[in-house]
Amino acid sequence: MECKTIDIEKLKVNNVNGDDDVVTPWTVESKNETGVDYDKLIQKFGCSKVDQVLLDRFEKLTGKPCHRFLRRGIFFAHRDMHLVLDYYEKGTPFYLYTGRGPSSEAMHVGHLIPFMFCQWLQEVFDVPLVIQMSDDEKAIWKNLTIEEAIKLSYENAKDIIACGFDMKKTFIFSNLEHIGNNPALYQNMIRIQRGVTFNQIKGIFGLGDNDSIGKIAYPSTQAAPAFSTSFPFIFKNAKVPCLIPAAIDQDPYFRMSRDVAPKLGYIKPSLISSSFFPALQGSKTKMSASNCNSAIFLTDTAKQIKNKVNKYAFSGGQPTVEEHRQIGGNCEVDISYQWLRFFLDDDERLKVIEKSYTSGELLTGELKKELIEVLQEIIGSHQKRREVITDEIVKQYMTPRDLGFQLNINK
Numbered sequence: 294m295e296c297k298t299i300d301i302e303k304l305k306v307n308n309v310n311g312d313d314d315v316v317t318p319w320t321v322e323s324k325n326e327t328g329v330d331y332d333k334l335i336q337k338f339g340c341s342k343v344d345q346v347l348l349d350r351f352e353k354l355t356g357k358p359c360h361r362f363l364r365r366g367i368f369f370a371h372r373d374m375h376l377v378l379d380y381y382e383k384g385t386p387f388y389l390y391t392g393r394g395p396s397s398e399a400m401h402v403g404h405l406i407p408f409m410f411c412q413w414l415q416e417v418f419d420v421p422l423v424i425q426m427s428d429d430e431k432a433i434w435k436n437l438t439i440e441e442a443i444k445l446s447y448e449n450a451k452d453i454i455a456c457g458f459d460m461k462k463t464f465i466f467s468n469l470e471h472i473g474n475n476p477a478l479y480q481n482m483i484r485i486q487r488g489v490t491f492n493q494i495k496g497i498f499g500l501g502d503n504d505s506i507g508k509i510a511y512p513s514t515q516a517a518p519a520f521s522t523s524f525p526f527i528f529k530n531a532k533v534p535c536l537i538p539a540a541i542d543q544d545p546y547f548r549m550s551r552d553v554a555p556k557l558g559y560i561k562p563s564l565i566s567s568s569f570f571p572a573l574q575g576s577k578t579k580m581s582a583s584n585c586n587s588a589i590f591l592t593d594t595a596k597q598i599k600n601k602v603n604k605y606a607f608s609g610g611q612p613t614v615e616e617h618r619q620i621g622g623n624c625e626v627d628i629s630y631q632w633l634r635f636f637l638d639d640d641e642r643l644k645v646i647e648k649s650y651t652s653g654e655l656l657t658g659e660l661k662k663e664l665i666e667v668l669q670e671i672i673g674s675h676q677k678r679r680e681v682i683t684d685e686i687v688k689q690y691m692t693p694r695d696l697g698f699q700l701n702i703n704k
């Protein structure tokens with residue numbers, strides 16, 4: 294899978310208990326057909342579960358129903374989410390921070406998950422968002438030149454912008470281009486580098502003596518935007534709480550950010566983390582951009598979507614219609630059903646589908662048809678929005694500027 298090869302050193306560090314799931318920023322593997330055991334992961338990482346109490350708070354504070362990713366436990370874990378909401382309740386705004394490592398031009402539907410969620414959070418809380426394009430990370434880890442990596446940042450930024458972010462409240466930056474122009478960000482990176490030892494980095498990320506020094510230093514680059522003083526043009530040097538929505542494999546970076554924050558006199562960033570979007574072939578791994586049959590790309594045509602789902606989507610149904618009618622399908626391992634959990638917003642409809650598939654009334658072909666329609670609509674409308682995003686528009690999102698942030702914080 295994409296840049297996620299197994300490395301014995303990392304396995305040793307991250308898999309000390311010998312359990313089957315391996316989750317690091319580079320490797321996501323499970324031997325289980327239903328995928329990673331997320332409850333175990335919460336325990337292992339020491340984060341908290343997104344529970345009903347938290348969902349109720351979201352709804353109370355925003356006056357809006359929770360996003361389906363919350364209702365369905367797709368964003369399932371958090372760190373200090375209540376703290377950010379406490380601030381917000383008292384009239385102190387927070388900001389959102391997320392990112393993408395642009396490793397290929399082709400983004401797939403799985404890549405949209407954190408951005409769809411951020412777009413919703415930005416809308417319901419009306420807060421600024423910074424998006425890091427970690428082209429430096431990809432230049433270090435992959436066989437990409439600096440120039441290629443920057444180009445991919447711009448290419449991917451178009452797909453990100455097409456998710457509907459408010460230009461007035463969103464700043465997107467390429468690490469390779471922006472850091473040299475933003476001393477405050479670089480200064481925070483150095484503060485972080487000073488506060489974290491090589492031993493800690495080895496422990497958190499499983500890096501070894503033969504890894505490049507770029508890999509050792511990179512975590513500080515991903516950590517620094519979690520501190521508002523990195524963006525004086527947005528936050529005017531105020532210490533503003535930060536919320537990071539990301540997939541759970543990014544947790545190690547932010548565990549490190551949270552460890553180092555008090556040493557620098559900064560607020561620990563809060564996190565809300567998602568489970569992985571499964572590959573078409575099944576939940577054992579995360580979807581990969583390098584295997585074109587394991588993913589649905591944002592550039593796929595309606596016909597390609599239909600063919601891929603019909604041909605490759607792992608089925609939890611029975612081999613014959615007779616058996617299926619008798620025994621029923623298994624939604625837990627069925628990828629068409631699992632993908633509908635991510636993309637079909639209508640709870641009632643999803644429930645009907647689950648019930649009728651489980652009972653055997655709904656056949657695999659019919660279930661796939663449901664998914665195909667939903668995907669064609671999502672990707673079709675994404676393509677329409679992306680088409681009209683010019684280089685000029687991208688440039689505007691990527692220009693450091695005042696985002697109209699109101700500093701009504703008690704500091």
Ligand code: TRP
Binds near residue numbers: 391425426427540
């Ligand atoms: N490391 C992430 C990846 O490989 C990209 C990234 C950079 C990111 N900064 C982030 C993800 C902040 C979440 C939050 O995809």
